[in-house]
Amino acid sequence: MPRSSAAEPGGQALATGGDVVLDVQALHRSYGSVVAVRGVDFEVRAGEIFGLIGADGAGKTSTFHILAGMLAPSAGTVRVLGQAPRQARSRVGYLTQTFSLYPDLSVVENLRYVAGLRRVAEGDFRQRRQELLKLMGLAPFGERLAGQLSGGMKQKLALCCALIDRPQVLLLDEPTTGVDPVSRREFWDVLARLAGASVTILVATPYLDEAERCHRIALIHEGRIRQIGTPAALKRDLGLTRLELRCPERARAEALLEEASGADGPAPGGIVDVQTFGDRLDVLVSDAARGAAEVRGRLAREGLAVEDLQVTLPTLENVFVTRLRQEGVQSLPLAFPRSGGRPRRADPAIAARALSRSFGGFQAVRQVDLEVGYGEIFGLLGANGAGKTTTIKMLCGLLEPSAGEVSLAGETSRLRSRELLGRIGYMSQRFTLYDDLSIRQNLAFYAGVYGIPRALRRRRIDWVLASCGLEGQGDLPTGQLPGGWKQRVAFGAAVLHDPQVLFLDEPTSGVDPVARRQFWRLINAFARSGTAILVTTHYLEEAEQCNRLCFLVAGRSVIEGTPSAVKAAQPGCLFELQVPAGFDQRSAEVLRRHWEPWRVSRFADRLHLVLDDAGPELALVRRQLGEAGIEILSLRQIPFSLEDAFIGTVQRTAAAEAAGALEAEP
Amino acid sequence: MNSRIRAQCIKELLQFRRDRLTLGLAFLLPLLSLLILGFAIRLETKHIPVVVQDLDRSPLSRSYTDRLFATNQFQPSRWQGDDPVEALDRGEARAAVIIPPDFSRRLKAGKTASIQVLVDGTDANNARVIRNSLQATTEFFLRDRGLVDATQPVLARTRLWFNPGRKESLYIVPGVYAVVLWIFPSLLAAIAMVREKEKRTILQVYASGIGAGELLLGKAMAYLLVGGAMALVVMGLGSLIFHVGFAGDPTPLLVGTAAYLASAVSFGLLLGVRSASQNAAVQGVSLIGFLTALLLSGFIYPVSNIPFPLSLVSAVVPARYFILISRDAYVRGTGWPGVALDVLVVMVSAVVLFAAACRSLGPMQLDDGAGR
Structure with a gap:
């Protein structure tokens, strides 16, 4: 071990x-x-x-x-x-x-x-x-x-x-x-x-x-x-480097690089692991230079373009998945049994314009616009009570909007019709499986509910079992499954009828990194086959997995775009600085005196600092810490995380609104 | 008082005050139960429909019939048919009295005349009451008319010692107090206890290092206060509505009620500690409470009628002893000499139940298997 x-x-x-x-x-x-x-x-x-x-x-x-x-x-x-x-x-x-x-x-x-x-x-x-x-x-x-x-x-x-x-x-x-x-x-x-x-x-x-x-x-x-x-x-002990790869044909690139990676250790090319992460691919390699060359070479041979290739540090997720995978079986998603092919469609699967909903005097959702295409994974983010569930309920017709329009799979009215429901899948936060039925009985029940043709029923149920790694264990009581497995079975139950639009409400709460990764592979496989997927989550880490996302605060959408775009749009830059042990608390206090408190946050023994204009402001920071007698051991610029981007946006908006309110006063 | 117990007690009272369910359980439902039980339970039977077939049609037979209906116990049936048996079959009458054609003739001749009485035996208890009552009315009629020999060797002259007016509410209402003051305080205490487990707030309590005794004592004191207020409201309004007043020294009732409430609250806490969910606790407390306080306590059916193995259960039902205390206070009025022992038994029951609850909550740790 x-x-x-x-x-x-x-x-x-x-x-x-x-x-x-x-x-x-x-x-x-x-x-x-x-x-x-x-x-x-x-x-x-x-x-x-x-x-x-x-x-x-x-x-x-x-x-x-x-x-x-x-x-x-x-x-x-x-x-x-x-x-x-x-x-x-x-x-x-x-x-x-x-x-x-x-x-x-x-x-x-x-x-x-x-x-x-x-x-x-x-x-x-x-x-x-x-x-x-x-x-x-x-x-x-x-x-x-x-x-x-x-x-x-x-x-x-x-x-x-x-x-x-x-x-x-x-x-x-x-x-x-x-x-x-x-x-x-x-x-x-x-x-x-x-x-x-x-x-x-x-x-x-x-x-x-x-x-x-x-x-x-x-x-x-x-x-x-x-x-x-x-x-x-x-992260250091992992001895691996992470490459962030952005390219047009992610699915093909992933399959290609997956082939080149060794399941039990570094393959000759040094590629250890490949994963789709929203709008990019994460490739783990044992050696940065050799790995990057290998990736570029393989993609070039197949005629695939590379937009961008960044060399960065592995994340903790990489550490845990790599370590835990030594015991778990990593299975690739199997092809979903369909009776025919699915047409590619260009019209939006889910669209909302100026969607609003109020309960009494309380505005739960205000003027939300969103559009999700077929084959796209869209993340709806927000804290508990930000309006995510209300939005989802309106999008699938469970709740009448106070104002605005919804179109779902081409329909703008009668969103609860039987015909439309047959094309929609929904997986709720609490897995809707019956604990006292066996896995197969649960799946058979949902297959019956959705009216799946008999010819397909058995094959689909077998597909769920196989893609969950539960072959031959279909008679196990569902209640005995650990959270991660149960969640995949629940996902299987939600997609048995091969929906065109899939709603996933906080699907990965309480699941370990390996199970989460397996789960996202399933989701990605469905998206590739043309299913539109809307996922809600309150964890920003998870949002990296989405192709596009929007963030709700108090019912209003504050950020929208691809994860990379959201991070790139964040003004200013983020610095990580390290001070001698024992001085971190004091330096945080010193910095918070001079800068808005949200710009300073502590990560273990380091500080993160958001600056708008690095040049002059960095000198100012050095001087302020110097005056307080605190030495800076290291100072480097690091990329924004989605969380940084979100907090920055929220705080800047709040500050702008406060300033606006002050100006408005006579 | 220990600061932890006080903190626990104050917190319980605050929570109690904020929750509409518990407020209803403490004041509204006990009053409703008092009214329902107090008005609905009538052991005495009145206005029993009786059909009389007078084949004699003499002044004497008519005066016998009048005497029969002179009290409010019997009333003439609405039945108009010929066959009195049919009246019984159809349920129009509970009893049929058939006076034979030679009734007055035989009486005047100094001979024994027989009247046929048919009693509906479906309700065995009522049938007995009807039979005895008809018997007594007949005897009274004969003595009144001087038709019997006045020189009977033995004559039992009965007089009711307590409750001379046979006022039924005097019997029922003190019993209702025992039922109401057992069920509701125990329900409140059980809910207060099990809710901590269900909402997992108990973890915080475990982590604080408070002892089982301190926790339970704090809760018990809070619900003892609530129970006291409940007793005041129920007994006060009960006296006004049903016109029952103290027959003697009320102090045994005062002490007995406090002990009884403590016993009920401890019982609720014990079931709360032992149940995993609010549902289980509420069902357990109400089922056990109603079975014991209503049926095994002597509230309706005499304790002496309960057969052997069940009579053992009845012997440890605190309500049984509280009913004695309460009936003594409102009906008998003998005071301490009559019920000192019963008060003691109720006190002991409170101590035993509280100790059992403490023991059950024990080391203030998670149960095995409940920790995950």
Whole structure:
């Protein structure tokens, strides 16, 4: 097992590190015959942010329950602050996966209750309540019921509750699920500040962009830790380079390069892995120069043009998929059994003009325009409550728009007609499979519902089983499948009738990177056969997979375009800078004094800084840090992520609106 | 008071106040139950339709018939046909009285006259009541007319010691208190407990290091207060609506009610701790509550009639002892000497149920198998 980096004491985090605060050794936990945790070892030091990265059911939550002292381990030793977890409970704050808040209590009442349970003296409570609510930006909402807060605010309140007793250790189990990107970034900045104040933080997340913000991470898969180390070290240890390839015929190029890649290691040409990523191909190669030459050569031989070829670092996703693939079987999508070919169509599959919807006085969706062509994957992004679900409901005719027009697969009226429904597929967030039926029974049920001709029925069901890697296991009860498999079966059920338009509502929540990649291969295969696909997600990382995307904020579309275009359209540039260990908190404070706070954000031991005009502003930054006595170890420009682009756009819009409002005032 | 218990108690009361469901459970439903049970349950039978076939048609037979219908217990059936048996068959009458043609002649001659009485036996209990009542009316008629020998050797003269007016509400309403004050406080407590598990807020509670006893005591105190308010409303309005007042010293009832509410709340907490979902808890609490408080407590059917294995169950039903306390306060009025033991039993039941709930919640950890 590739655990080399676990032994490596390097990484800047440990240099700052103090005592071992969390010590987990050979931890096992089983429930009856089900083993959730099978031999987990890790240590977390004071002031460290340590990430446990893994899918649903990987054993993260069980580990948290044990560390919080509410579940006994089946075997192994666990020490928290040198004590048994139960004894250390008063010095540990725990943020559970579901909001541990009472929705019918107000913000202050929730805080007061937790303070009472943890025996915080009244005077301390008043003082800390002020501090924490101010820190989280919740001060104006003290009297609001917790149930009426947005997802991001709820999560911040939950963090306040966990912090009211000044814990030395914070356990955060998937704290940013359903939180909008701006709140998410603020949340992580608070975590960085806490770690700076020597609070030890263990955080679980299924998302790899959050992993980048941890000092060290451990990949946990099926109850075992597969990888452990700093994000930088893990990427370095992979020993591979990522090429971002943009070319006109992505499908052909992918097939071509796939052929050239070795399944079990680098092929002679050095190509390890190829993946379609929205409007580009990601090619992993063992050597940058040789790999690039190989890619260009192969494509040229087939007469395929190369628009652009960028050499960059591998992502954490590359690390995990490459590591995990050593155990999983990677199967290519099989051809979907169809009775005939499908005509290529040029008219839009889904179109909306000035789509609006209000509920009472509340404007859920305002003036949204979008157009999705056949064969295109379109991403509808936004936080919980941004209007994604309302938009989808209007697009497939479940909800009447207040204003605007919808056309779906060529129809503009009667969107619920039986004929049209037969051409539409829908997969909801919660997999709509019956847990107590076998996989085959589930699929047979949906095949019956859609009225698929008998001749095709069997072949299609076999196709779903085969493309999910479940051949011969069709009689397994669906409830026993792990999340990633279940999701693929659910996708299979949604496409049994070969729809022309496919709606996928948050299809990849709680799925590990390998399963997610498999899933996107399926989606890509359908798109190539001419299906129009509309995907919603609240994770920007996922949006990279879309051909085009639009981002909703409070019901309004704020960004639209291809992922590359969205990032390219972002004004200014992004710098990553590193300061000596221990100075990161102070330098963040210094920079936030001089620059708008959203321009500065912390990623583990580094800072990200958005500047509009690099030349003069960079000199200014150097001077400001210099005056504060902080040395800059490294400073380099890095590409914007979609998250950066989104946050930048939102903040600039808000600033422009505020300025506009000021001008409008007499 | 321990600060944790206080924090828990305050939080429960805040949540209670905000939730319309629990407010309804605490005040609206108990009052509705009081009205329904108080008005609907009538053990005494009145206005029983009786068909009389007077074949004698003499002044004496007519005066016998008049005597029969003089009380409100019997009333003439609307039946107009010839055959009284048909009236029974059709359900137009519950009993048929057939006076033979020689009725007055035989009586005047000093001979025994027989009247045929047919009673609908479908409802066995009612049939017995009707038979006894007809028997008594007949005897009264004979004595009144001086048709029987007044020199009977033994004559039992009965007088009702408590509730001399045989006011039925005096019997029913104190029993209704026992049912209502058991069901609703236990439901509220069970919901308060199981909701924490269902919404997973219990994890935060586990992580805080509060003990099982502290948590349950905080919840119990909150719902004891709610139960007290409920008792005040139900008993106060019950007295006004049904005109029942204290017959003696009310302090045993006061102490007994507090203990009884504690017992109900502890029972609810215990079921809340043991159930995985709100549905299961509500069904468990209401099913067990109604079965025991309604049927095995002596509320309607005498405890002494319950056959052997079930009588053991009945012996540990707190409602059974509270009914004794409550009936003593409103009907008997003997006070402490009469019910001290019953109050003690209710107190013990509260302690046992609370201890069981604490034990069940135990180490404040996740159950095996529930952790994932």
